[in-house]
Amino acid sequence: MNKIQKIISKKNKSKIVCLTAYSKNIASTLDKFCDLILVGDSLGSVLYNYNSTREVSLDIMIEHAKSVRMGVQKSLMVVDMPFNTYRTSSEALKNAKKIISKTKCDAVKLEGGKKIIKIVKNLVKNKIPVMGHLGLLPQSQTGKFRFKGKKKLERTKILNDAKLLQDVGAFSIVLECVETSLAKLITNSIKIPTIGIGASSFCDGQVLVTDDLLGLNPTSVRFVKTYTNLSKNIHQAVKNFSNDVRKKNFPKKKHSY
Ligand code: KIV
Numbered sequence: 001m002n003k004i005q006k007i008i009s010k011k012n013k014s015k016i017v018c019l020t021a022y023s024k025n026i027a028s029t030l031d032k033f034c035d036l037i038l039v040g041d042s043l044g045s046v047l048y049n050y051n052s053t054r055e056v057s058l059d060i061m062i063e064h065a066k067s068v069r070m071g072v073q074k075s076l077m078v079v080d081m082p083f084n085t086y087r088t089s090s091e092a093l094k095n096a097k098k099i100i101s102k103t104k105c106d107a108v109k110l111e112g113g114k115k116i117i118k119i120v121k122n123l124v125k126n127k128i129p130v131m132g133h134l135g136l137l138p139q140s141q142t143g144k145f146r147f148k149g150k151k152k153l154e155r156t157k158i159l160n161d162a163k164l165l166q167d168v169g170a171f172s173i174v175l176e177c178v179e180t181s182l183a184k185l186i187t188n189s190i191k192i193p194t195i196g197i198g199a200s201s202f203c204d205g206q207v208l209v210t211d212d213l214l215g216l217n218p219t220s221v222r223f224v225k226t227y228t229n230l231s232k233n234i235h236q237a238v239k240n241f242s243n244d245v246r247k248k249n250f251p252k253k254k255h256s257y
Helices: 003-009 024-031 058-071 089-103 114-125 152-167 180-189 230-246
Strands: 016-020 036-039 076-080 107-109 130-135 172-176 194-197 205-208
Touching: 003 076, 024 036, 024 058, 036 058, 036 205, 058 076, 058 089, 076 089, 089 107, 089 114, 114 130, 114 152, 130 152, 152 172, 152 180, 172 180, 180 194
Parallel strands: 016 036, 016 205, 036 076, 076 107, 107 130, 130 172, 172 194, 194 205
Antiparallel strands: none
16 A cells, blocks of 8 residues: 555544644654645745745745655655646646655645646646645635635535545645534545644544644644744753853863864
8 A cells, every 4th residue: 555545544544644844854753643744835934934825936845845855754745836836737747747756755735626626637647646725725815814614605615626626536635724514524525535724623634834833933823732832942942052152161071072
């Protein structure tokens, strides 16, 4: 069973654990505990302070993914295709091939449903494993943040998009900020796993941005649970180093040649 089949086989058996990584050292720590590691274009806001993921380039994604690859052995590694890199089938195929050949990742993730369905179909036909992404779509989102699936029309569209993505061969779908009963309905209506972020416990798996979970990226969004405050730990460690240097307590003889 390959890594993609393994992820699919977890549906209705065990929850799928996913986290984002942007570099090797974090990736290798996550790898022991995750089923899937995503090099997300969220790195645009988390690392580069961009206003939106639309500013993230293909080259930036590739460089971070190359670093992540060095830390990932066991998990399935997925790389986000950034904005404006999959506007047509040929553009998507060219860029997906570039991502896979340069980073050796296992799959790519694209945002959207019906609008990109032919593009996804063509990638799958060309043996490129695709993860879908529905609900809140950061690459298309303009204006105020709002969870998805409140209105009937919107619910029907997201459910239909999930079925379309399944039918053209996507192996899994991220559901971002999707209302609980809709996330449950989608999860029960398709055979491929749903991975939720702000989309309830009914999804087949969960993903979070690792910097949020570790308390490195200050955030107050409802769906994030902060498991530790690494910023505080780093603050203390750097303060200790600074004091040691100023008081000539570092380096000692044992740190010197
Ligand atoms: O870019 C990202 O990190 C993502 C996850 C939040 C799912 O798409």
